[in-house]
Amino acid sequence: MSKFIDRPRYTCALGGALIALRALPRTIPIIHASSGCGFNVSNATTAGAGYLGGGYCGGTSASSTNVVEREIVFGGEERLAEQIQTTLEIIDGDLYVVITGCMVEMIGDDISVSTNKFAAAGVPVLPIPTPSFRGTSYEGYDMLLSGLFRLYTTKGRQHRKNRVNLWGLPPGQDIFYKGNLTEFRRLLGRIGLDAYTFFGEGEPLSNLQNAADASLNIILSDTYGLKSAEVFEEVHGTPWISVPLPIGASQTANFLRTVAQALKIPDAEVEQVIAEEDARYYDYMERLADIYNDADLQRYAVITGDANYAPSVARFVSDDLGWVPRLVVITDSLEPDDTESRATLLARFEGWESDIRPEVRFDTDASAVVKYLPEAWEPNHNERYYNSLTPLVLIGSVFERDLAIKLNAPLLTLSFPATNRVILNQAYAGYNGGLTFMADLFSALLVGR
Amino acid sequence: MDYLKSKTPPVREDRLGTGVAFGGTVQEVRHAQKEGCLNLASRSFSQTQGCQFTLSLAIINTMRNAVSIMHGPVGCGAISIGNVGQSQTFKRLRDPKAEGLFWLSTNLTESDVINGGEEKLREAIRYADKEFQPEMIIIAVSCVPALIGDDVDAVIQELQDEVAAKIVPVQCAGFKTKAMATAYDDVYHGILRQLISHPIRREDRQVVPDDLRDVQRRYRDTRTVNVLNVGTMSRADELELERLLTALELKVRYLPCFSDADDFRYVLESALNVSICGTHDDYFIKHLETLYNIPFIIDTMPVGRRNIARWLRKIAEHFDLQEQAERLIAAEDKALDEALEPLRAQFRGKTAFVGGGEVRVLTTAEVLQDLGFRILGLKVHHYDEFVEPIYESLDDVDDVVLAVSAQQPFEQINLVKRLQPDLYVGHVGGGNISAKQGLPLLPLFGPTFLYMGYGGVYEMARRIQRLMSNYQFNKKIAAHCPLPYRESWYAKDPFTYIKTELEVSTG
Structure with a gap:
């Protein structure tokens, strides 16, 4: 059985699908759900993703059936058909996708019954169920893409x-x-x-x-x-x-x-x-060679992030920046029996050039990170000479801010939620992303200069 | 009023005839409200708008020394993510040691939907109590557990003796109502049931008879007013209102936002409950009157000179302080009027559209009229009886367009395009939409600005001057980022998609 989560670092399947639709050009979501579902997940992501904003037709612009008790009792397929009809009338888009919230899935609405009525609409209206009791935003992203590949991507094309x-x-x-x-x-x-x-x-x-x-x-x-x-x-x-x-x-x-x-x-x-x-790349990195060595900018690192970022960031700071990552917490909601994903991710911490091997933990809870610190570094037993985990940098989300203040360490936010910075066209991956990441990381150490 | 025996409060459509879909003029909406026929309309096109769960969090997330549990699938309550940093900052304006925002999600999955979510809720309550040691654990119950029939009250009864925190249930399943403001009743319902009881003795107790102590206490209680604050208020708003009431030699206690459990323990040690926003408070203070015999005032919001004066007079009357109040009002009014004069010259003949919660919208319209703006249109999330007193502060708005719609930017965009105001004043959350019409935009409220009292009028005036002096950002956005509506939509009546009473009841 899955457990409760202390401050989830993601929304639900509907949220993941909705934000993915927001990221496609002129694509119009039609949310078949209660009135707050779209609003809730949009607001979470707007702020949490470095101020992503509502875009062309997301946020409070998103079309939504806003089902209430009447539809829960009598079924919502008719209401959905009405909403699709009116959405097509008002909203100018090239692709319309119906996604669903928990309630309409629990009452068994078949959304394809409603979308099928619009087969002759001249634009595609696709049904892609995204019940949120079946997963987080990550699964929602996958559900949406699966649906689009099945229903929208033209079949039989030459590779x-x-x-x-x-x-x-x-x-x-x-x-x-x-x-x-x-x-x-x-x-x-x-x-x-x-x-x-x-x-x-x-x-x-x-x-x-x-x-x-x-x-x-x-x-x-x-x-x-x-x-x-x-x-x-x-x-x-x-x-x-x-x-x-x-x-x-x-x-x-x-x-x-x-x-x-x-x-x-x-x-x-x-x-x-x-x-x-x-x-x-190294022409730029070389610029840092003075200050890095003159000021001893090597740092210990504690890294919190999702399965994409946590292993790659840890390896980057270790093998490229010469830092010493001690603790990495991977925050995904993995099923307890999902040993395969865990094994794959753990393997990413092997064979590093630096030979450094941080402690790796899987935990969804925001309050968990601090608990693993004593496992990653011997705590102070009031020794006269204590080799402390300093100087330290935290790399994670805004949920790590309290910990950063407690440990008196700078925090760079790069995983969701990051409400304390604005992200526009920056990349943190690839060659260019590595440079931007490096610049932000060292800037965080030099704010007082 | 006493609904406390039931698990959930009645929804506002039933209790207050609250309307969520109407388009017409001010005169027409007032008539419809009085006839009691506002609450049946609905929309055949709608946009996502929030629910009573998300709005409940607007109060819950301000509570100090509290952990909330979002009882539902993993996404419910994710909106709190946007408040993580701000919440701590604003709590610390009330208590420098206040912690940030903590919540758990019971993360209900498919098997919980089948087997029930009570066990996960128990685990979450135990964890919250042990891990965070809060004074309150607030459980926000979403659609899924409401539909599968989790007995949250039974779980609370079972665990209340086991944990140190007071457990407060908030039954706020989104699908139950379109009148989101029911959220306020949900939160107050939980507070009234779990946190309010006859006053306990304070720490200053002495186990001896003491006449002086008793006299002092009685005096304190007869001069203390509970002012019911709203989550959209800034600390500056609170200080401004406190300044005015202190001038009348009254002692102010703010509730429920940014309160901790202690504030609720002493809520009954007061002479009067004063509402700032009827739509926010009536459920709470009417219950306090019924159950504990404390009188209340629900009238207007102290935004705008006429509304502030009215609000102060009502309070003064209760304490027989009319003379002092008149002196205060005259002095404040004169100073503000003089300060506004140079600004007014710049606003003369300008026009404005105001959108957001009904009470804020109409009181802010008074401010705008005072500054010389002509009000072209109003848009309110819902409509009920609580705005009636505010009309007295407004000049000639009978024929002004009024839309009743929570969010629903498609109606707003259509209206604004027709009316072409010089200034848009709006509720947060739709900034990117309004920006695309290229107007200067003043947020209707803001947790870092002063809006209330006399100081609030001046602050709004000088901000409007600044905002109107350069709105290139929104002009650039408007020129380059299109809205999603078809051209044909702008030719249609903005209220085309409101279904009448007949259509709703038959279909």
Whole structure:
């Protein structure tokens, strides 16, 4: 049985789907749920994702059936059909997607009955159930993508050699999703690949429609988006690989090699690109070599984040920045029997260049992080000479602020929720993201200068 | 009023005939309200608008020394994420040692939907008590447990002796009502049932007869007023109102927002309960009158010069302090009037649209009229009897357009486009939508600004001057970021999608 969660770092399936829809161009959500569901999750994500905002038709603009007791008793399919009709009348979009909240799922509404009435509407109206008692925002993202790949992506297209799709960064939960996607499109472009990421800068909806012409799907995650990759393969026959989110030069070079290998791109071509990217990257990193060494900016680190960020951030600060991560808390809501995901994630902490091995814990609770500190570092037993866990930097979410104040350590927020900063086009992944991350991290140490 | 024997309060559609969908003029809506036919309308197109669960959190999240439990699937109450940092800051303005915002989600999953969520709730209550050691554990009950029939009261009864914290249930399942303001009744219902009892003796007790002590206590109780604050108030608002009431030699206690359990323990040690917003408070203070015989005043909100004066006069009358009140009002009014004069010159002939909660909207309209604005349109989340006294402060609004709609920006956008005001004053949460019409925007309230009392009028005036002096940000947004509505929508009547009483009852 799953347990209660102390301050969840995600919303629900409906929330994940809604924010993903907000991230698609001219895509109109139609929420079939109680009146507060959309409002609640939008407000959570608007603030928590570094002020993502409502966008074209999210936030309080989102169409919603706002079902009340009458529909709960008599069924909500008629109300939904009415709402679809009026939404099409008022809201100007290219794709309409019905998503659901818990109540209408519990009473057994079949939303496809309602959407089928609009088969001749001239624009697609798709039914994608997203009951929130079946998962968090991460699952909602996966449910939405699975639905879109089944219902929206055109079937039977010829696979093209240099076309790939890339996903696995849930919008909002990954507060840097858009900047990151831009960076990966750039990098894949450098090795001759045309990547569709669906949620990236300036990407049209046709990228989602034409997604089946890809010859490979790249899932930038060990855990998110895997189910939709399976659905994609089942429906469109496209193979997929899952790779960890690469942050900084070393991880990103490996990412490029993995992709090149899967697509049989000649080594020489890829190594040439890596050499150029490395040169550019280290030209910037070199700037820090003075202050890093003059001021001894090596730090211990405690890292809290989701399954995408926590392992990659820890490895980045260890293997690229030469820091000493001591504790990593992975905050996903994993089923207790999900040993496979845990094993995959734990393996990401092996084989580091630095030979450092932080303590890794899986815990959903915001109050848990502090409890693992004594396991990661010997507490002070009132010794005369105590080797303390200082100087320390916390990398996590805004939930770690109280701990940062208690430990008198700077905090850089990069995981959801991050209500204390604004994220626009920044990336924290890839080569460029590594540089931005580095700049923010060291800036946090130098605010007093 | 006494609804405390039932587990949940009645919804406002039933108790107050609250309307959530109406479009017309002020005159028309007042007529419909008096006829009692406002509460049946609905919409065939609607936008997500919040629910009584999310609105309950507006009070619950302010409580000090409290942990809340969102009893529902993992997303319910996630809206609190937006308050994590601010909550602590604002609590600390009342108590420098106050902790931040803590909540647990019972994270109900599919198997809980089948088997019930009570066991998880028990675990969460025990954990909250042990881990955080709060004075209060507030359980916000969402749609799912309400529908599957979790007996939250039974769980509380079972655990109350086991845990140190007072457990307060708030039954706020969103699907029960479209009148979100029922949320206030839900929270007060829990507070009234669990936190209010006859006064206990304070720490200053002595186990001896002491006439002087008794006289002092009686005097204190006869001069203390409970002022029912709202979650949208700033600390500056509270200090301003306290300044005015202190000038009348009254002692002020603020409840329920930013209170801790102690504040509720002493709630009965007062001579009068004063509402700031009837729509917020009536359930609580009418119960206090019925159950504990404490008189109350529900009238207007002290925003705008006429409304402040009216609010002060009502209180003064209760304590027979009319003369002092008149002197205070005259002095305050004169000083403010002089200060406003140079600003008024800049606002003369300008127009405004105001949207948000009914009481704030109409009192803020008074401020705007006072500054020289002409009110072109009003939009209120819901409509009921509590705004009736405010009309006396307004000049000639009978024919002003009034929309009753919670959020529903599609109606607002249509109206604003027709009316073309120079200034938009609006409720938070729709900023990105209003911005796309390129207008200067004053938030209707704000936890870091002064809005109430005489100081509030001046603050609003000088902020409006600043906001109107440069609104390039919104102009740029409007020029480059489209709204999602079809052109044809703007040609239609903004109230096209309101279903009449007949349509609703038959279909």
